[in-house]
Amino acid sequence: MTMDIQAYMNQVGQQARAAxxxxxxxxxxxxxxxxLAMAQALVDSTDTLLAENAxxxxxxxxxxxxxxxxxxxxxxKGRVEGMAEGLRQIASLTDPVGEITDLRYRxxxxxxxxxxxxxxVVGIIYESRPNVTADAAALCLKSGNAAVLRGGxxxxxxxxxxxxxxxxxxxxxxxxxxxxxxxxxPDRAAVSSMITQPEYIDVIVPRGGKGLIERISSEAxxxxxxxxxxxxxxxxxxxxxxxxxxxxxxxxxxHRYGVCNAMETLLVAESRAExxxxxxxxxxxxxxxxxxxxxxxxxxxxxxxxxxxxxxxxEYLAPIVSIKVVADVNEAMDHIAQFSSxxxxxxxxxxxxxxxxxxxxxxxxxxxxxxxxxxxxGFEYGxxxxxxxxxxxxxxxxxxxxxxxxxxxxxxxxxxxxxx
Amino acid sequence: MTMDIQAYMNQVGQQARAAxxxxxxxxxxxxxxxxLAMAQALVDSTDTLLAENAxxxxxxxxxxxxxxxxxxxxxxKGRVEGMAEGLRQIASLTDPVGEITDLRYRxxxxxxxxxxxxxxVVGIIYESRPNVTADAAALCLKSGNAAVLRGGxxxxxxxxxxxxxxxxxxxxxxxxxxxxxxxxxPDRAAVSSMITQPEYIDVIVPRGGKGLIERISSEAxxxxxxxxxxxxxxxxxxxxxxxxxxxxxxxxxxHRYGVCNAMETLLVAESRAExxxxxxxxxxxxxxxxxxxxxxxxxxxxxxxxxxxxxxxxEYLAPIVSIKVVADVNEAMDHIAQFSSxxxxxxxxxxxxxxxxxxxxxxxxxxxxxxxxxxxxGFEYGxxxxxxxxxxxxxxxxxxxxxxxxxxxxxxxxxxxxxx
Numbered sequence: 113m114t115m116d117i118q119a120y121m122n123q124v125g126q127q128a129r130a131a132x133x134x135x136x137x138x139x140x141x142x143x144x145x146x147x148l149a150m151a152q153a154l155v156d157s158t159d160t161l162l163a164e165n166a167x168x169x170x171x172x173x174x175x176x177x178x179x180x181x182x183x184x185x186x187x188x189k190g191r192v193e194g195m196a197e198g199l200r201q202i203a204s205l206t207d208p209v210g211e212i213t214d215l216r217y218r219x220x221x222x223x224x225x226x227x228x229x230x231x232x233v234v235g236i237i238y239e240s241r242p243n244v245t246a247d248a249a250a251l252c253l254k255s256g257n258a259a260v261l262r263g264g265x266x267x268x269x270x271x272x273x274x275x276x277x278x279x280x281x282x283x284x285x286x287x288x289x290x291x292x293x294x295x296x297x298p299d300r301a302a303v304s305s306m307i308t309q310p311e312y313i314d315v316i317v318p319r320g321g322k323g324l325i326e327r328i329s330s331e332a333x334x335x336x337x338x339x340x341x342x343x344x345x346x347x348x349x350x351x352x353x354x355x356x357x358x359x360x361x362x363x364x365x366x367h368r369y370g371v372c373n374a375m376e377t378l379l380v381a382e383s384r385a386e387x388x389x390x391x392x393x394x395x396x397x398x399x400x401x402x403x404x405x406x407x408x409x410x411x412x413x414x415x416x417x418x419x420x421x422x423x424x425x426x427e428y429l430a431p432i433v434s435i436k437v438v439a440d441v442n443e444a445m446d447h448i449a450q451f452s453s454x455x456x457x458x459x460x461x462x463x464x465x466x467x468x469x470x471x472x473x474x475x476x477x478x479x480x481x482x483x484x485x486x487x488x489x490g491f492e493y494g495x496x497x498x499x500x501x502x503x504x505x506x507x508x509x510x511x512x513x514x515x516x517x518x519x520x521x522x523x524x525x526x527x528x529x530x531x532x
Numbered sequence: 533m534t535m536d537i538q539a540y541m542n543q544v545g546q547q548a549r550a551a552x553x554x555x556x557x558x559x560x561x562x563x564x565x566x567x568l569a570m571a572q573a574l575v576d577s578t579d580t581l582l583a584e585n586a587x588x589x590x591x592x593x594x595x596x597x598x599x600x601x602x603x604x605x606x607x608x609k610g611r612v613e614g615m616a617e618g619l620r621q622i623a624s625l626t627d628p629v630g631e632i633t634d635l636r637y638r639x640x641x642x643x644x645x646x647x648x649x650x651x652x653v654v655g656i657i658y659e660s661r662p663n664v665t666a667d668a669a670a671l672c673l674k675s676g677n678a679a680v681l682r683g684g685x686x687x688x689x690x691x692x693x694x695x696x697x698x699x700x701x702x703x704x705x706x707x708x709x710x711x712x713x714x715x716x717x718p719d720r721a722a723v724s725s726m727i728t729q730p731e732y733i734d735v736i737v738p739r740g741g742k743g744l745i746e747r748i749s750s751e752a753x754x755x756x757x758x759x760x761x762x763x764x765x766x767x768x769x770x771x772x773x774x775x776x777x778x779x780x781x782x783x784x785x786x787h788r789y790g791v792c793n794a795m796e797t798l799l800v801a802e803s804r805a806e807x808x809x810x811x812x813x814x815x816x817x818x819x820x821x822x823x824x825x826x827x828x829x830x831x832x833x834x835x836x837x838x839x840x841x842x843x844x845x846x847e848y849l850a851p852i853v854s855i856k857v858v859a860d861v862n863e864a865m866d867h868i869a870q871f872s873s874x875x876x877x878x879x880x881x882x883x884x885x886x887x888x889x890x891x892x893x894x895x896x897x898x899x900x901x902x903x904x905x906x907x908x909x910g911f912e913y914g915x916x917x918x919x920x921x922x923x924x925x926x927x928x929x930x931x932x933x934x935x936x937x938x939x940x941x942x943x944x945x946x947x948x949x950x951x952x
Binding site: 133137218222229231232314335353355362363364469472477480481486487488492505507509520524527528529531 | 780
């Protein structure tokens with residue numbers, strides 16, 4: 113790491129720490145004022161944003177970025193309005209900071225409760241989509257955390273332009289402009305600094321491909337909220353309702369392909385395979401989904417390729433599905449325990465007994481009954497927005513919204529009480 | 533690390549992981565049966581426990597352990613009964629596993645809620661007190677976690693004898709005896725293995741001196757629930773009630789000296805110093821507490837020594853107190869922000885306005901109004917027992933009981949719902 117980057121990152125870290133102290137006592141009104149002003153600034157700056165984004169797009173085309181990446185990078189009027197709308201929605205969410213719960217008298221006479229408090233400084237490291245800059249800034253601000261944002265170098269100009277709007281919003285509300293800092297260097301050494309300095313940053317949220325997240329997790333010296341893979345399963349139980357089963361597995365696989373909550377493996381109880389698999393297979397075939405199946409499933413699906421052991425452990429993020437016939441819910445849960453990435457699993461069943469077992473035993477961040485895995489999402493869960501999805505168990509699990517960016521401290525109220 | 537230890541630790545890890553899968557679905561009744569049977573086994577094995585403990589005590593005397601260490605190591609009939617009573621208390625606590633909260637309908641028609649689940653495998657690394665073996669085993673078991681326990685080598689024979697009672701209890705309840713494993717080797721390489729293998733252990737709780745905890749934290753590759761220091765403050769505000777103030781600061785300093793929730797620094801508002809400090813000082817002097825004071829406080833206390841900057845940053849764990857006169861609550865909070873270890877701070881005031889600010893702004897795991905810092909404790913807070921105290925903000929903060937050893941997963945209940 114060059115000395116300049118280190119000095120710059122120390123300055124960023126100190127500014128973030130100082131801003132986080134001010135944010136703890138920022139009023140809900142101040143934070144909402146800032147969010148609404150940021151939204152307005154984004155809309156008012158649409159021309160500038162598009163011009164800066166065009167620089168990134170030109171550079172991206174020159175670098176030969178593929179069409180999908182360029183699409184994620186691109187801004188247009190609609191996407192700018194979408195970012196602004198996202199900020200307004202976060203302004204409308206309940207402020208989690210200062211919430212007091214479980215305040216109860218103890219036999220000693222003191223009252224003990226918990227108060228929700230910000231984590232401090234949140235570092236976000238993300239890839240090309242520039243809207244993450246606005247989203248992440250807003251979620252951190254609303255939850256009372258200072259943010260240090262490091263976007264992909266391909267979106268450098270777009271992110272700086274968005275950062276200017278964020279700063280305007282903070283200024284308008286009388287908040288420290290360092291409450292949100294978007295790094296002004298694309299140097300990779302900045303990332304190493306962010307993830308190894310617990311004195312400046314309390315938690316890192318990486319958003320991007322598996323490679324980015326693995327690298328960050330293995331080098332980080334601060335806690336990381338992350339998910340690596342989304343190998344999600346749907347199990348069609350002996351007692352599944354057929355039409356619910358077909359609808360759910362079609363939706364879970366084909367609603368969108370490149371998302372972490374898409375189903376990658378379909379498990380079917382042996383007693384139902386002959387009835388449901390041909391129907392499901394014909395819909396998949398129609399939609400161009402490649403099927404890779406175990407021998408028993410292959411016998412029921414003409415067009416299936418044989419599945420290898422690797423298939424069960426693969427997140428396709430593509431129109432490919434692996435299909436396995438299992439004896440019962442026990443074999444389904446064993447398969448899930450072995451191959452799931454702990455993201456989301458769903459059972460289709462009419463049996464309350466089987467559903468209770470599945471809910472209790474399956475060790476994933478979201479466990480569903482008779483619902484598509486595609487629902488595993490902060491908006492769908494009512495969190496308002498999410499900063500990411502956690503497949504870890506420590507601190508936060510599943511979609512992480514405002515609450516996942518906070519902690520709880522104990523408060524004790526007495527009247528001169530002393531320990532006996 | 534020798535190959536033997538590594539192979540042994542891999543075996544322990546695999547057994548713990550397997551046991552943790554069984555524990556997730558262990559019923560509350562099974563867990564309570566095991567806890568009560570462990571308690572009975574401890575009482576029934578008192579003679580064996582005392583004989584094994586005598587081996588440790590002899591070895592300890594030979595090694596020249598000091599009197600305080602030997603006292604922590606010693607077992608007698610009363611302490612064995614105390615361990616058993618601790619297990620019975622944990623049996624009587626509400627089972628946190630499977631608790632469903634916040635289950636609400638969403639606009640899409642699905643119900644989304646959270647279910648409390650075990651973390652998985654908890655590793656505890658502790659120093660000489662053998663009762664931690666029983667406590668930690670019980671807290672992990674009740675919260676559905678498998679435990680890997682590594683006690684101090686001085687307590688090796690005592691811990692193995694306690695482990696045998698724990699195993700008896702598990703067997704009696706039909707649970708996997710590997711649900712609690714007490715390492716059968718005093719080799720230090722085992723600790724390195726525990727803290728660097730996230731595939732076997734989900735979280736580490738170190739219990740011991742600052743040196744142990746610092747070493748573990750800096751080398752760990754798994755999350756650590758810890759506190760390093762307890763530099764706790766009491767601030768006597770302008771609007772403090774005099775008798776509450778005197779009672780609280782005497783209790784917070786002198787109730788017990790060697791504990792992390794004892795007050796180390798007393799802060800006094802300038803407007804009250806002349807009135808309260810001489811009274812407090814005379815009680816401290818009577819109790820043999822050495823006072824190290826800022827110049828303004830020294831002017832009011834004949835017997836005070838001058839405090840150095842180092843004093844403000846020191847956890848004495850001894851009959852020593854540092855005393856500082858501050859202008860007001862703002863200077864008090866600035867001092868706390870600079871020197872506190874984030875454990876526990878208390879304000880003595882009759883002002884609701886000042887208390888609200890102090891509660892909101894002070895960034896410690898426990899923040900108190902008109903109460904002694906000595907209350908910062910799992911039993912006093914109603915957690916039933918604590919596995920440790922966390923001064924981190926991530927995951928758990930303050931005394932960590934059963935809930936701190938769990939996580940929450942999302943559950944989704946539908947009726948064939950798919951994403952539109």
